[in-house]
Amino acid sequence: INRLVCKAGIKDIVVSQEKGVERKIPGGPNAFIKFLAKRKSDGQMEYASNPVEIFVVCGDLVYPIVAVPKRIPPQTLWLSSPDTDKARRNIVTYKGMPFEEKVLRIIKQVYQGDIPESFTSTETNQEVPVFKGAVLRLKRLVTVDGEGLRVKEYHMTMAANLRLKGFTIRERDFLKPEIATRPVAVSIDKGRLAAGELVRIIIVERATHG
Numbered sequence: 001i002n003r004l005v006c007k008a009g010i011k012d013i014v015v016s017q018e019k020g021v022e023r024k025i026p027g028g029p030n031a032f033i034k035f036l037a038k039r040k041s042d043g044q045m046e047y048a049s050n051p052v053e054i055f056v057v058c059g060d061l062v063y064p065i066v067a068v069p070k071r072i073p074p075q076t077l078w079l080s081s082p083d084t085d086k087a088r089r090n091i092v093t094y095k096g097m098p099f100e101e102k103v104l105r106i107i108k109q110v111y112q113g114d115i116p117e118s119f120t121s122t123e124t125n126q127e128v129p130v131f132k133g134a135v136l137r138l139k140r141l142v143t144v145d146g147e148g149l150r151v152k153e154y155h156m157t158m159a160a161n162l163r164l165k166g167f168t169i170r171e172r173d174f175l176k177p178e179i180a181t182r183p184v185a186v187s188i189d190k191g192r193l194a195a196g197e198l199v200r201i202i203i204v205e206r207a208t209h210g
Helices: 084-094 099-112
Strands: 002-005 010-014 021-027 030-035 052-058 061-067 076-078 120-127 134-144 149-158 166-168 183-188 192-194 199-206
Touching (some): 010 021, 010 030, 099 134, 099 149, 099 199
Parallel strands (some): 002 076
Antiparallel strands (some): 002 030, 021 030, 052 061, 120 134, 134 149, 149 199, 166 192, 183 199
């Protein structure tokens, strides 16, 4: 049983009856959906596998969801609308600006710590174990609402037990799905990682919801 949460209150969930989805709307911010299984003539259970289009009515908004059934634990999905004021300010700021210039400007703002109030910045300290001999941490996530872009700032240091004096790193080293999805630009402030030093990596990617 999967849970949907929307602070404005879930009024309805619209889905085709033949899709095999059971829904329950008790009122308030929570609702629940379940993909139904059916028993075949040979006694085996047949589970849903095809994507299902679901429309959730929350407050005055309708959220379209394409749900793909998988054999995984139940999921909780939080529904919220983007900050429309932030999005509007970003659209005005970058209107008519070439895409490359826009991306370079965003990279510079994040690198210098000069993040506009219209950006949504979240501090984090999540280690991403993808390199041998180096420690990579996701330090900050920055969303540029209205532009469909997101920035990831990583910090990279050498592993404490590594005896090498250092090694060369390149932008393409960070084009890994564990590090970035749908990347459009990668910037590193040093081309070589040495013992005791820190390298900052700024990655701009297209937001998954954009």
